[in-house]
Amino acid sequence: MLKLSQPNISEAAIAAVADVLRSGQLVHGQECEAFERELATYLGCSDVILVSSGTAALHVALQALDIGLGDAVIVPDFTFPATANVVALTGARPVIVDVVPGTYTLDTVQLEQVIQSWDGVERLRAVLPVHEFGCIADMREINRIAKSYGLAVVEDAACALGARQDQRKAGTLSDVGCFSFHPRKTLTTGEGGALATNDAALAARMRRLRNHGMERTISGMQFFEPATNYRMTNFQAALGRAQLPLLDEWICQRTILASIYKELLSPLEKAGVLALPRLVTGHSWQTFMVVLDASINRDEVIGELRARGVETNLGAQSLSCIGIYGEPQVRSVFGPALYKYGLALPLFERMTMDDVSLVAEAVSQVLLGESA
Numbered sequence: 001m002l003k004l005s006q007p008n009i010s011e012a013a014i015a016a017v018a019d020v021l022r023s024g025q026l027v028h029g030q031e032c033e034a035f036e037r038e039l040a041t042y043l044g045c046s047d048v049i050l051v052s053s054g055t056a057a058l059h060v061a062l063q064a065l066d067i068g069l070g071d072a073v074i075v076p077d078f079t080f081p082a083t084a085n086v087v088a089l090t091g092a093r094p095v096i097v098d099v100v101p102g103t104y105t106l107d108t109v110q111l112e113q114v115i116q117s118w119d120g121v122e123r124l125r126a127v128l129p130v131h132e133f134g135c136i137a138d139m140r141e142i143n144r145i146a147k148s149y150g151l152a153v154v155e156d157a158a159c160a161l162g163a164r165q166d167q168r169k170a171g172t173l174s175d176v177g178c179f180s181f182h183p184r185k186t187l188t189t190g191e192g193g194a195l196a197t198n199d200a201a202l203a204a205r206m207r208r209l210r211n212h213g214m215e216r217t218i219s220g221m222q223f224f225e226p227a228t229n230y231r232m233t234n235f236q237a238a239l240g241r242a243q244l245p246l247l248d249e250w251i252c253q254r255t256i257l258a259s260i261y262k263e264l265l266s267p268l269e270k271a272g273v274l275a276l277p278r279l280v281t282g283h284s285w286q287t288f289m290v291v292l293d294a295s296i297n298r299d300e301v302i303g304e305l306r307a308r309g310v311e312t313n314l315g316a317q318s319l320s321c322i323g324i325y326g327e328p329q330v331r332s333v334f335g336p337a338l339y340k341y342g343l344a345l346p347l348f349e350r351m352t353m354d355d356v357s358l359v360a361e362a363v364s365q366v367l368l369g370e371s372a
């Protein structure tokens, strides 16, 4: 079976983890400190704060901006539910805005309309764009809109470590960027995540929020605010450090494979059975998702591809379809469609061009009803 994705853990990475386990320094330590420095250098930002997951990163970012009860935060309809869950967990209201086809990221026209016509009892505080599958949302436009309405911007860059826009990296284009190192992402520490910022005060607050609200002062440990434990372990950091120098090469390989997919599948797009993602410059290609025509039963396609040895899956969820975040301001069109008809194809850097051909062939056979 050709898997949807596969973590890329070298023997050197395993050895680095084993070294930490033998050292006895399992939680905070040199590996965490070094990984934070190396990530900050890689991203080109002043501070990186490691945490225990991408969800933890999002939660800490919102807490650090003092977002809570009585506030509202704008989130895109098409994402993993963690994006909206963290907003709700702070006590704030997630406000769902639709996404656009092709990039699957926040619709900035609807974003501005929703802000302009906002009449909720909550105070709009922030925009939380998602760089879906490694495609950076239109950050120039989002930052312009946020600035003119006095809103903070937090990037959900969970899928987008290493993606670029205007020569800058995903997660450094706003107040705070949030990353995930879950095994489904390109660089993995098992569970894990990170925050990136250029704001020293925010960085200090986020360090405290990931560690029981505690800071070491000259008079010893002091607890400044209620917070939880969102720390990453030292051996997870060692695992991440071993992969970071390889990341750009992996993204480069994924970009090549994505463009081959696009080429091989374009006859199907012309035939009207699916739509392909846009090949956006700087995309990090965590996932390659096509959108099937609405006349096609996606779950049947997943089953038929599995029978041909190809693992596929839905791409992401539609928050408005989940229905636990309250009534939307504007009814979404594309978020629900991407959720219902999106099909994520295998993509990871160790796939070969032959693997991509095999998948494209299987997809053609299934969609055009040809026998294998």
Ligand SMILES: *Cc1c(COP(=O)(O)O)cnc(C)c1O
Residues within 6 Å of the ligand: 053, 054, 055, 056, 079, 080, 082, 083, 130, 132, 156, 158, 159, 179, 180, 181, 182, 191, 192, 193
């Ligand atoms: C993976 C993901 C998350 C959650 O990250 P975890 O590390 O699994 O907590 C949040 N948002 C998006 C867009 C993701 O893809």
